[in-house]
Amino acid sequence: xxxxxxxxxxxxxxxxxxxxxxxxxxxxxxxxxxxxxxxxxxxxxxxxxxxxxxxxxxxxxxxxxxxxxxxxxxxxxxxxxxxxxxxxxxxxxxxxxxxxxxxxxxxxxxxxxxxxxxxxxxxxxxxxxxxxxxxxxxxxxxxxxxxxxxxxxxxxxxxxxxxxxxxxxxxxxxxxxxxxxxxxxxxxxxxxxxxxxxxxxxxxxxxxxxxxxxxxxxxxxxxxxxxxxxxxxxxxxxxxxxxxxxxxxxxxxxxxxxxxxxxxxxxxx
Amino acid sequence: xxxxxxxxxxxxxxxxxxxxxxxxxxxxxxxxxxxxxxxxxxxxxxxxxxxxxxxxxxxxxxxxxxxxxxxxxxxxxxxxxxxxxxxxxxxxxxxxxxxxxxxxxxxxxxxxxxxxxxxxxxxxxxxxxxxxxxxxxxxxxxxxxxxxxxxxxxxxxxxxxxxxxxxxxxxxxxxxxxxxxxxxxxxxxxxxxxxxxxxxxxxxxxxxxxxxxxxxxxxxxxxxxxxxxxxxxxxxxxxxxxxxxxxxxxxxxxxxxxxxxxxxxxxxxxxxxxxxxxxxxxxxxxxxxxxxxxxxxxxxxxxxxxxxxxxxxxxxxxxxxxxxxxxxxxxxxxxxxxxxxxxxxxxxxxxxxxxxxxxxxxxxxxxxxxxxxxxxxxxxxxxxxxxxxxxxxxxxxxxxxxxxxxxxxxxxxxxxxxxxxxxxxxxxxxxxxxxxxxxxxxxxxxxxxxxxxxxxxxxxxxxxxxxxxxxxxxxxxxxxxxxxxxxxxxxxxxxxxxxxxxxxxxxxxxxxxxxxxxxxxxxxxxxxxxxxxxxxxxxxxxxxxxxxxxxxxxxxxxxxxxxxxxxxxxxxxxxxxxxxxxxxxxxxxxxxxxxxxxxxxxxxxxxxxxxxxxxxxxxxxxxxxxxxxxxxxxxxxxxxxxxxxxxx
Numbered sequence: 036x037x038x039x040x041x042x043x044x045x046x047x048x049x050x051x052x053x054x055x056x057x058x059x060x061x062x063x064x065x066x067x068x069x070x071x072x073x074x075x076x077x078x079x080x081x082x083x084x085x086x087x088x089x090x091x092x093x094x095x096x097x098x099x100x101x102x103x104x105x106x107x108x109x110x111x112x113x114x115x116x117x118x119x120x121x122x123x124x125x126x127x128x129x130x131x132x133x134x135x136x137x138x139x140x141x142x143x144x145x146x147x148x149x150x151x152x153x154x155x156x157x158x159x160x161x162x163x164x165x166x167x168x169x170x171x172x173x174x175x176x177x178x179x180x181x182x183x184x185x186x187x188x189x190x191x192x193x194x195x196x197x198x199x200x201x202x203x204x205x206x207x208x209x210x211x212x213x214x215x216x217x218x219x220x221x222x223x224x225x226x227x228x229x230x231x232x233x234x235x236x237x238x239x240x241x242x243x244x245x246x247x248x249x250x251x252x253x254x255x256x257x258x259x260x261x262x263x264x265x266x267x268x269x270x271x272x273x274x275x276x277x278x279x280x281x282x283x284x285x286x287x288x289x290x291x292x293x294x295x296x297x298x299x300x301x302x303x304x
Numbered sequence: 305x306x307x308x309x310x311x312x313x314x315x316x317x318x319x320x321x322x323x324x325x326x327x328x329x330x331x332x333x334x335x336x337x338x339x340x341x342x343x344x345x346x347x348x349x350x351x352x353x354x355x356x357x358x359x360x361x362x363x364x365x366x367x368x369x370x371x372x373x374x375x376x377x378x379x380x381x382x383x384x385x386x387x388x389x390x391x392x393x394x395x396x397x398x399x400x401x402x403x404x405x406x407x408x409x410x411x412x413x414x415x416x417x418x419x420x421x422x423x424x425x426x427x428x429x430x431x432x433x434x435x436x437x438x439x440x441x442x443x444x445x446x447x448x449x450x451x452x453x454x455x456x457x458x459x460x461x462x463x464x465x466x467x468x469x470x471x472x473x474x475x476x477x478x479x480x481x482x483x484x485x486x487x488x489x490x491x492x493x494x495x496x497x498x499x500x501x502x503x504x505x506x507x508x509x510x511x512x513x514x515x516x517x518x519x520x521x522x523x524x525x526x527x528x529x530x531x532x533x534x535x536x537x538x539x540x541x542x543x544x545x546x547x548x549x550x551x552x553x554x555x556x557x558x559x560x561x562x563x564x565x566x567x568x569x570x571x572x573x574x575x576x577x578x579x580x581x582x583x584x585x586x587x588x589x590x591x592x593x594x595x596x597x598x599x600x601x602x603x604x605x606x607x608x609x610x611x612x613x614x615x616x617x618x619x620x621x622x623x624x625x626x627x628x629x630x631x632x633x634x635x636x637x638x639x640x641x642x643x644x645x646x647x648x649x650x651x652x653x654x655x656x657x658x659x660x661x662x663x664x665x666x667x668x669x670x671x672x673x674x675x676x677x678x679x680x681x682x683x684x685x686x687x688x689x690x691x692x693x694x695x696x697x698x699x700x701x702x703x704x705x706x707x708x709x710x711x712x713x714x715x716x717x718x719x720x721x722x723x724x725x726x727x728x729x730x731x732x733x734x735x736x737x738x739x740x741x742x743x744x745x746x747x748x749x750x751x752x753x754x755x756x757x758x759x760x761x762x763x764x765x766x767x768x769x770x771x772x773x774x775x776x777x778x779x780x781x782x783x784x785x786x787x788x789x790x791x792x793x794x795x796x797x798x799x800x801x802x803x804x805x806x807x808x809x810x811x812x813x814x815x816x817x818x819x820x821x822x823x824x825x826x827x828x829x830x831x832x833x834x835x836x837x838x839x840x841x842x843x844x845x846x847x848x849x850x851x852x853x854x855x856x857x858x859x860x861x862x863x864x865x866x867x868x869x870x871x872x873x874x875x876x877x878x879x880x881x882x883x884x885x886x887x888x889x890x891x892x893x894x895x896x897x898x899x900x901x902x903x904x905x906x907x908x909x910x911x912x913x914x915x916x917x918x919x920x921x922x923x924x925x926x927x928x929x930x931x932x933x934x935x936x937x938x939x940x941x942x943x944x945x946x947x948x949x950x951x952x
Contacts (some may be wrong), residue, residue, distance in 0.1 A: 067806070069807050069808050069891065070415065070808040070873040070891045072871070072872055072873045072893065072895075073407070073415065073417060073872075073873060075408075076417070077408075078418070082414070082418055085413050085414040086414035087414075089413050089414030089415070090414065090805065091803055092445070092803075092885070093801070093802035093884060093885060093886070093887050094796070094801030094802045094803030094804065094887025094889075095801070095803035095804075095887075096488075096492075096885070098492050100489075128733065128792060129733060159733035159792070161732075161733060162733055162735070162736045162791075163531060163791060189531055189791060191528065191529045191531060192529060219502055219503070219504045219505060220504060220505050220506070221504055222500040222501070223500070263494060263497045263498075303493065303494070
């Protein structure tokens with residue numbers, strides 16, 4: 036399994052040259068200079084170097100962004116858990132490397148319930164959408180690696196959506212889909228409905244999943260942007276297990292429908 | 305004359321005005337108008353220095369320790385020398401905005417010279433065939449945002465047709481205490497990060513009450529479907545900007561004096577990085593006498609919208625013994641800078657309240673519904689439908705000059721008898737929108753000024769005072785599209801960012817051509833062409849205004865005619881700093897004509913045809929330059945000495 040993981044990592048690193056190319060920005064080299072009349076006045080080699088530098092800094096500046104989309108504590112009847120959902124990306128307009136992580140910490144049990152990390156190459160393929168591919172590794176609960184193919188973007192009417200399919204090293208195919216919308220109550224106060232759905236192509240007993248739509252989360256968060264980069268929020272979220280997944284959960288003594296209250300922070304840099 | 309040492313010795317302990325050059329100070333600090341003191345040699349030192357802005361301490365990058373930089377004033381035709389020393393730890397440059405300098409003196413790193421390295425002194429030397437109000441600024445990185453700009457006044461060699469009793473220069477700018485690279489990064493990550501004027505649920509309810517739920521819903525649905533915001537008017541706003549007049553925020557109250565009845569000339573320069581300003585002096589009409597440095601036929605207005613990098617000279621003649629506000633309001637109305645003109649130093653006029661935030665319409669998307677009803681996509685019909693749109697507006701602008709409008713349209717609509725080179729836009733993630741029906745908007749006052757109830761300048765009204773020097777019809781026409789994806793904060797020409805450009809836009813020396821700009825974005829862009837004036841095709845016949853920067857409104861298609869007289873590589877870009885930084889830039893290469901090349905090889909010296917600017921010293925220079933073998937190791941501090949002799 037680890038080997039699979041590292042092989043796939045290596046394959047992602049093959050994408051990095053494309054990223055690097057996006058930084059240097061232009062494909063011209065030595066001979067075909069787009070303009071060169073100043074060479075009559077200044078050292079042509081120096082002019083060439085400065086031109087390349089200058090062009091790269093007008094359109095190909097690589098940037099890095101960290102976004103803690105949800106850093107929250109969730110409360111239900113007598114349970115408390117911590118949830119994180121964070122991204123980091125680095126790159127230019129077209130090519131980026133994404134690192135995504137999501138997970139849950141159970142305060143009562145004092146342990147991490149679920150933790151996954153994705154390393155993706157992201158390619159802008161249209162005006163509002165990026166295609167993303169790479170690897171996901173679940174550190175908890177089961178230490179399984181997945182190949183990932185997904186998309187992320189802005190749908191008409193300002194819906195932020197992202198979805199991905201995952202093929203695990205065990206050969207299981209799952210998928211998830213997420214959509215968010217931001218209702219602007221004031222210039223700083225936002226009401227954000229959010230849904231997340233998970234699917235499985237088949238029964239996966241060892242992960243307690245039935246086939247089809249397995250889980251649904253629907254939440255509503257009220258966020259106040261003290262600064263654009265820092266916003267606390269409160270909200271409520273309904274978690275539902277469905278179909279065979281719900282059956283398994285019930286059989287294990289769990290409740291397939293749970294309502295959680297959430298308090299958290301959204302922050303980016 | 306501009307002593308950095310003096311500043312370092314005493315400046316830091318004194319108040320705001322003591323940190324400023326005399327011209328930028330208030331009347332209460334002794335500035336009662338400009339002194340016509342010209343010089344021919346200027347020593348400019350670029351560095352970091354502390355500034356006090358809007359009551360807060362910050363650090364600027366600029367010239368001789370002042371923000372704005374010193375006034376450079378000289379006489380038309382004089383050969384001037386500017387020794388620019390870089391004390392920064394990064395490269396710098398100075399570009400002389402609007403000046404017809406030889407291109408290797410134009411100051412754009414990577415295009416016209418290698419830049420000025422840390423510790424180096426670069427000597428600019430030139431003489432220019434023009435007079436008027438101009439400015440200078442860094443063309444390196446984002447230094448301009450940090451305070452690296454100052455005014456230039458060139459006094460006419462002979463008679464100045466503009467009579468005045470007193471004059472001031474007013475440098476408008478925007479200042480942020482944030483690092484400009486951080487500002488840019490924020491825009492790239494969240495392009496509306498500085499926009500606190502979006503439409504809210506409350507606005508929707510108010511709109512539904514006023515126009516009906518269906519109409520309000522349809523309007524939101526339309527914008528939402530396009531994933532665009534009708535309040536996307538300025539990328540960087542008063543949320544971070546402090547708007548300045550001569551380095552003074554409203555609270556600092558820059559004040560100038562006049563004696564009632566005097567004709568006061570205001571040389572207004574928009575040296576902002578990102579802010580298009582609405583300029584007005586409530587209760588006092590302004591007569592525009594020059595635009596972008598060159599004289600225009602006097603035109604009395606109450607307000608005008610001023611693109612970044614444009615300059616306007618206005619004459620005001622206050623007769624009342626009272627203070628008047630000079631208001632520079634950001635186009636998105638998120639802030640303003642207010643100064644005072646009064647009969648006595650230290651007066652403070654009342655600052656008007658900010659006006660309501662404008663909201664864009666479908667017209668700004670190049671998709672006017674009224675126009676689309678005409679149902680044809682063909683170009684001629686598009687301009688025709690523009691008429692339809694204008695007719696709608698007539699009710700709101702009863703004072704519009706109809707004859708000017710007709711002329712405007714006849715000029716724009718004239719069937720091109722020359723070849724038109726249309727370029728395909730490179731579609732992709734960087735191009736969110738292509739204007740289906742771009743139209744002439746020269747007869748509009750600009751976003752937010754349609755219904756202000758007083759006279760607002762429209763480009764269609766500007767007329768050059770002098771007859772245009774080149775009346776040849778264009779030999780060809782080049783179309784250039786302004787393109788963007790606001791969501792990704794990508795800006796470009798023809799869908800190609802400057803970082804991706806592999807060939808320049810080529811002009812051939814001696815040709816007359818038309819450049820048509822089509823704005824496919826939702827924002828107005830002040831587009832600047834270095835090294836030459838262009839004649840804005842606004843229906844002015846042989847008196848079209850000659851400009852170096854023109855605002856292209858959202859969804860607009862406009863043209864200018866230009867004579868490719870000045871050989872060289874010239875930067876061509878949107879003057880909104882972060883748009884340029886994101887890639888909205890190109891290079892126009894004016895290539896020497898074959899005749900010129902032939903003459904060069906024949907060693908002939910006198911090849912100028914007597915056209916404006918042709919008999920300039922720098923042209924000889926250029927010519928010599930072609931014969932010059934560039935040394936392999938070039939020392940910037942000495943390299944132009946040879947030129948100096950040739951320019952005599």
